[in-house]
Amino acid sequence: MQTISQLVPLRSAVDALRADGPLALVPTMGALHEGHLTLVREARKRAAHVAVSIFVNPRQFGPNEDLDAYPRQLARDSALLEAEGVSLLWAPTVEAMYPAGYATNISVSGVSDGLCGAARPGHFDGVATVVCKLFNQVRPDMALFGEKDWQQLAVIRRMARDLDLTAPHVDAIIGVPTVREADGLAMSSRNAYLDADQRAQAACLPRAMQAAIAAMRGGTAYAAALDALRADLLAGGFHTVDYAEVRGSDSIALLDGPGSEAGRLFVAARIGSTRLIDNQPV
Numbered sequence: 001m002q003t004i005s006q007l008v009p010l011r012s013a014v015d016a017l018r019a020d021g022p023l024a025l026v027p028t029m030g031a032l033h034e035g036h037l038t039l040v041r042e043a044r045k046r047a048a049h050v051a052v053s054i055f056v057n058p059r060q061f062g063p064n065e066d067l068d069a070y071p072r073q074l075a076r077d078s079a080l081l082e083a084e085g086v087s088l089l090w091a092p093t094v095e096a097m098y099p100a101g102y103a104t105n106i107s108v109s110g111v112s113d114g115l116c117g118a119a120r121p122g123h124f125d126g127v128a129t130v131v132c133k134l135f136n137q138v139r140p141d142m143a144l145f146g147e148k149d150w151q152q153l154a155v156i157r158r159m160a161r162d163l164d165l166t167a168p169h170v171d172a173i174i175g176v177p178t179v180r181e182a183d184g185l186a187m188s189s190r191n192a193y194l195d196a197d198q199r200a201q202a203a204c205l206p207r208a209m210q211a212a213i214a215a216m217r218g219g220t221a222y223a224a225a226l227d228a229l230r231a232d233l234l235a236g237g238f239h240t241v242d243y244a245e246v247r248g249s250d251s252i253a254l255l256d257g258p259g260s261e262a263g264r265l266f267v268a269a270r271i272g273s274t275r276l277i278d279n280q281p282v
């Protein structure tokens with residue numbers, strides 16, 4: 001596995017890999033867990049070579065968010081990726097990604113609105129901008145993203161179509177189902193912020209979501225099921241529910257009851273100083 005942090009050597013490394021067959025990209029912010037490694041394994045099934053990027057992207061963090069605290073573990077991550085047969089680790093410096101004078105922003109309207117877009121203003125502009133840059137830098141044939149960040153996946157799919165970043169009529173943006181801990185909690189780098197009590201309480205998030213979905217499927221009105229879900233989370237140790245909403249799986253449009261589009265339940269809630277997100281089909 002080659003590890004590269006500057007653009008000039010990246011170009012020749014990528015050219016050599018691409019000459020050898022399809023190249024898949026797995027973008028990450030590091031602090032790798034089984035969710036990330038599942039994306040890598042899926043990528044290996046589909047491509048001759050896998051490139052993984054690790055970049056804690058300052059542009060997607062709000063002013064009062066956890067940019068400084070975000071876990072950085074490059075040596076450990078690198079060993080994990082080497083063991084998975086990854087060909088290239090692209091770990092750019094902030095200066096390589098955003099040189100002095102950097103002034104371009106990508107904003108994907110519609111799917112970026114609401115949910116995490118409302119709770120984290122500017123977040124999806126930061127994500128779209130860096131992912132567009134990563135695509136231009138690595139020029140992959142496909143890229144894999146986790147469904148845990150469902151809205152992010154929708155934003156990236158929209159951007160890739162709108163900016164012709166991938167070949168037409170090819171599903172080159174691949175979503176991978178959420179990998180969970182034994183008690184149902186979605187794996188996330190931010191789970192490392194939880195102390196033992198908070199970690200035990202956090203399992204109430206997927207449990208309460210399952211209960212709300214069962215109630216909706218049983219005919220309970222969405223609004224009533226969402227009220228009960230918020231109450232369950234607050235009783236279970238979460239102190240704030242940023243949102244608990246049913247939205248269309250593709251359009252991310254708000255749904256107030258069963259309709260023609262498949263619905264998904266989206267939740268973001270805070271426990272201590274940690275913000276957790278999850279989504280599941282209704």
Ligand SMILES: Nc1ncnc2c1ncn2[C@@H]1O[C@H](COP(=O)(O)OP(=O)(O)OP(=O)(O)O)[C@@H](O)[C@H]1O
Pocket residue numbers: 027028029030035036038039144145146147148149176177178179180186187188189190191
């Ligand atoms: N549990 C998971 N299952 C599947 N994919 C995941 C999971 N967690 C993260 N991913 C995916 O891995 C990629 C990199 O995500 P990232 O590095 O932000 O990790 P994260 O665990 O989501 O971190 P954070 O705690 O910051 O949300 C994204 O496409 C994300 O959706």
Ligand SMILES: CC(C)(CO)[C@@H](O)C(=O)[O-]
Pocket residue numbers: 027028029055057060127130131149152
């Ligand atoms: C896609 C991504 C790597 C962009 O920084 C990040 O948002 C993430 O890790 O999900």
Ligand code: BAL
Pocket residue numbers: 060149152
């Ligand atoms: N996992 C999505 C990236 C973020 O929360 O900033």
